[in-house]
Amino acid sequence: SLDGDRLWSNILSTARIGAHGKTGMNRLALSASDAEVREWFASECRALGCTVEVDDIGNMFSVLPGSKPGLATIAVGSHLDTQPAGGRFDGILGVLAGVEILRALHVSGQMLRHPFAVVNWTNEEGSRFSPAMMGSGVFCGVHDIGSIHALSDKEGLTVGEALDKIGYRGEHIAGYLPMAAYLELHIEQGPVLEADGSKVGIVSGVQGLRWLDVRIRGTEAHAGAFPMTLREDALVSAAKVVLATEAIAHKYPPGVATVGSIHVAPNSRNVVPGEVRLEIDLRHTEESGLAAMEAELVADIARLVPQAELSVVWRKSPVLFNATLRETIQEEAEGLGLSALHMVSGAGHDAAHVAVKVPTAMIFIPSREGLSHNEREYSSPQQCADGANLLLRSVLRIDEI
Amino acid sequence: SLDGDRLWSNILSTARIGAHGKTGMNRLALSASDAEVREWFASECRALGCTVEVDDIGNMFSVLPGSKPGLATIAVGSHLDTQPAGGRFDGILGVLAGVEILRALHVSGQMLRHPFAVVNWTNEEGSRFSPAMMGSGVFCGVHDIGSIHALSDKEGLTVGEALDKIGYRGEHIAGYLPMAAYLELHIEQGPVLEADGSKVGIVSGVQGLRWLDVRIRGTEAHAGAFPMTLREDALVSAAKVVLATEAIAHKYPPGVATVGSIHVAPNSRNVVPGEVRLEIDLRHTEESGLAAMEAELVADIARLVPQAELSVVWRKSPVLFNATLRETIQEEAEGLGLSALHMVSGAGHDAAHVAVKVPTAMIFIPSREGLSHNEREYSSPQQCADGANLLLRSVLRIDEI
Ligand SMILES: NC(=O)NCCC(=O)O
Numbered sequence: 068s069l070d071g072d073r074l075w076s077n078i079l080s081t082a083r084i085g086a087h088g089k090t091g092m093n094r095l096a097l098s099a100s101d102a103e104v105r106e107w108f109a110s111e112c113r114a115l116g117c118t119v120e121v122d123d124i125g126n127m128f129s130v131l132p133g134s135k136p137g138l139a140t141i142a143v144g145s146h147l148d149t150q151p152a153g154g155r156f157d158g159i160l161g162v163l164a165g166v167e168i169l170r171a172l173h174v175s176g177q178m179l180r181h182p183f184a185v186v187n188w189t190n191e192e193g194s195r196f197s198p199a200m201m202g203s204g205v206f207c208g209v210h211d212i213g214s215i216h217a218l219s220d221k222e223g224l225t226v227g228e229a230l231d232k233i234g235y236r237g238e239h240i241a242g243y244l245p246m247a248a249y250l251e252l253h254i255e256q257g258p259v260l261e262a263d264g265s266k267v268g269i270v271s272g273v274q275g276l277r278w279l280d281v282r283i284r285g286t287e288a289h290a291g292a293f294p295m296t297l298r299e300d301a302l303v304s305a306a307k308v309v310l311a312t313e314a315i316a317h318k319y320p321p322g323v324a325t326v327g328s329i330h331v332a333p334n335s336r337n338v339v340p341g342e343v344r345l346e347i348d349l350r351h352t353e354e355s356g357l358a359a360m361e362a363e364l365v366a367d368i369a370r371l372v373p374q375a376e377l378s379v380v381w382r383k384s385p386v387l388f389n390a391t392l393r394e395t396i397q398e399e400a401e402g403l404g405l406s407a408l409h410m411v412s413g414a415g416h417d418a419a420h421v422a423v424k425v426p427t428a429m430i431f432i433p434s435r436e437g438l439s440h441n442e443r444e445y446s447s448p449q450q451c452a453d454g455a456n457l458l459l460r461s462v463l464r465i466d467e468i
Numbered sequence: 469s470l471d472g473d474r475l476w477s478n479i480l481s482t483a484r485i486g487a488h489g490k491t492g493m494n495r496l497a498l499s500a501s502d503a504e505v506r507e508w509f510a511s512e513c514r515a516l517g518c519t520v521e522v523d524d525i526g527n528m529f530s531v532l533p534g535s536k537p538g539l540a541t542i543a544v545g546s547h548l549d550t551q552p553a554g555g556r557f558d559g560i561l562g563v564l565a566g567v568e569i570l571r572a573l574h575v576s577g578q579m580l581r582h583p584f585a586v587v588n589w590t591n592e593e594g595s596r597f598s599p600a601m602m603g604s605g606v607f608c609g610v611h612d613i614g615s616i617h618a619l620s621d622k623e624g625l626t627v628g629e630a631l632d633k634i635g636y637r638g639e640h641i642a643g644y645l646p647m648a649a650y651l652e653l654h655i656e657q658g659p660v661l662e663a664d665g666s667k668v669g670i671v672s673g674v675q676g677l678r679w680l681d682v683r684i685r686g687t688e689a690h691a692g693a694f695p696m697t698l699r700e701d702a703l704v705s706a707a708k709v710v711l712a713t714e715a716i717a718h719k720y721p722p723g724v725a726t727v728g729s730i731h732v733a734p735n736s737r738n739v740v741p742g743e744v745r746l747e748i749d750l751r752h753t754e755e756s757g758l759a760a761m762e763a764e765l766v767a768d769i770a771r772l773v774p775q776a777e778l779s780v781v782w783r784k785s786p787v788l789f790n791a792t793l794r795e796t797i798q799e800e801a802e803g804l805g806l807s808a809l810h811m812v813s814g815a816g817h818d819a820a821h822v823a824v825k826v827p828t829a830m831i832f833i834p835s836r837e838g839l840s841h842n843e844r845e846y847s848s849p850q851q852c853a854d855g856a857n858l859l860l861r862s863v864l865r866i867d868e869i
Pocket residue numbers: 157191192193199200256413414415416690692738
């Protein structure tokens with residue numbers, strides 16, 4: 068078993084890198100604070116016997132050699148980047164648990180048969196550069212490296228430039244490392260486990276998603292002098308889109324639908340809004356439900372706001388994880404006396420990309436009040452240690468196969 | 469009559485100071501570009517025989533002495549500040565027409581009996597510092613100078629500091645100048661004159677307004693993992709407020725109601741919005757209509773979004789202009805062969821404050837498509853010249869009284 072206290076103290080101490088508010092994080096992908104936590108991760112892993120390899124999208128692989136030649140790597144991991152006002156556990160737990168597995172192996176002197184890697188995927192959150200889960204997407208061939216390098220943030224800096232700036236455009240071609248299995252430990256980010264009372268979640272898969280952009284043009288006019296009947300108020304139209312988006316989710320349970328972001332121009336009290344841009348996020352566990360939500364919302368928007376310009380910027384189908392790995396995790400949870408719930412992940416994860424080419428599974432631990440992408444995100448030291456120990460035991464079992 | 473070509477070329481040439489886009493303006497109150505246009509205005513007026521006086525809120529008075537001792541000043545004016553994405557005529561026309569009256573008097577060698585002043589009021593727009601019509605409000609004793617100096621912009625710079633920074637905290641106490649009459653020429657900023665076909669508007673008064681701030685707190689959560697039934701989505705609540713605001717105007721014609729500005733946190737696509745702030749603008753020609761709109765909207769918001777926090781940041785009752793001055797303007801319009809419509813102003817104006825202590829009236833010219841607070845704001849050279857000539861003729865008539 069691994070050192071839960073050490074895991075907890077690393078979570079707290081690395082949370083200083085990009086801290087935001089009292090218990091929050093603002094460590095955007097490829098920012099200076101991302102660079103700083105990457106250096107910490109690399110030097111920690113090197114001290115535990117790893118070589119640290121970086122690919123051309125900045126994914127980091129801390130690799131321990133295995134005892135039996137010719138075997139593919141068993142990998143665990145997650146991400147060290149955060150939302151602009153996120154928490155201390157989302158992604159971070161999975162990478163830091165991997166570091167503690169390295170430490171447990173180092174301390175015990177035990178060598179695995181397979182090579183073993185702890186992965187830090189680049190830009191899981193998608194807050195600075197869209198889409199989310201970028202590094203794992205390139206690794207798995209879902210995105211082409213050239214077009215991803217050319218994407219830019221709001222300041223116009225491209226992914227390629229941001230990688231160069233922090234020195235993380237690595238020499239390896241993304242996807243270079245053959246993996247025998249990939250496991251990811253993560254906080255649930257929803258209220259299901261807490262409500263159910265189970266200690267851990269065994270994730271059956273990840274729901275699908277659609278990201279839509281909506282642009283609504285109206286006519287800027289004087290808020291006092293321009294009559295109601297002649298107005299083209301882009302914010303009034305946008306409000307209808309926000310409510311239609313919420314309604315579509317209620318119509319297709321267990322689907323969820325969110326307008327997370329809105330930009331209004333000129334955004335001045337006494338000016339009728341002339342232009343609004345909205346960012347919509349739709350999710351559903353079934354591809355059919357997701358397709359129906361998308362089609363109906365597009366039709367609703369066309370009816371309510373005929374002048375709206377819509378574009379679908381990302382479509383991802385639901386993903387199923389590997390049944391054998393899920394069974395192995397179930398058995399190890401029983402061995403550790405951890406009650407487990409089989410559940411679908413509401414959030415997207417790097418594992419959802421990796422699953423396309425590698426046998427993959429995920430372990431969840433509860434999130435207090437189900438909160439995530441929130442500075443109040445919290446899981447207890449015991450919950451973190453439980454998840455990390457289950458991850459370690461699962462890795463040891465898989466290594467025997 | 470005055471030089472319409474000169475007026476037009478001054479509108480175009482000073483529009484370079486704080487130009488925004490192709491035909492727009494971004495000359496926020498007390499900014500560097502505001503300072504630059506103030507210097508232009510002062511030197512132009514000095515060259516035409518004026519002394520330029522500045523009060524402690526930065527209002528500028530370019531004063532010509534009169535021939536008959538002991539008379540109060542006849543003033544014309546408006547403002548040289550603009551919206552962040554405004555037009556080239558709003559406010560600017562009224563000040564530049566005043567400069568052309570000075571030039572006409574200068575060229576003809578004619579001296580008025582009364583002292584004559586062209587006024588540039590500080591911060592009419594209210595885009596950088598709220599409330600709007602700030603300088604004229606202090607001049608007329610509606611606002612206390614100390615509390616106005618202490619107000620700050622989004623960067624935390626106070627009005628007092630901004631005045632010092634551009635050297636426009638003047639030596640005169642606001643309100644020092646006794647006025648016999650105040651006339652303001654302005655673009656209509658709405659579509660009424662264009663639709664009616666009249667050449668000019670004679671403004672009977674200015675409608676009243678209410679500025680409300682609404683703050684809605686929800687709970688930030690993961691847009692994929694947090695179930696719909698448990699959400700407190702601040703943007704969904706805000707959308708209801710936007711639609712309720714629009715509905716209230718339709719219920720109380722000819723009232724208008726606008727949510728011009730919205731701020732969402734954290735404003736990230738895959739995060740359920742945790743907090744939204746809205747800025748509402750309500751107007752009505754009747755105080756009773758305005759009060760009903762306010763009361764009913766407050767009740768609607770309390771019912772739709774019980775957790776909303778509301779505050780009224782500004783209340784201004786409708787204002788009636790001086791009947792004698794309006795009649796004088798009407799007669800002069802007839803003399804010039806300009807068809808005139810008597811109308812209420814939809815927009816607020818410095819004249820609405822000045823009217824509290826000085827006999828006041830306003831002249832409108834048409835706005836193309838009724839557009840203002842918009843880069844496409846436009847009135848033709850002929851329309852500008854018509855308005856300015858009517859202003860000149862009215863001043864000459866009032867001077868005889
Ligand atoms: N796990 C997580 O927060 N992923 C970010 C991508 C998403 O699901 O919105």
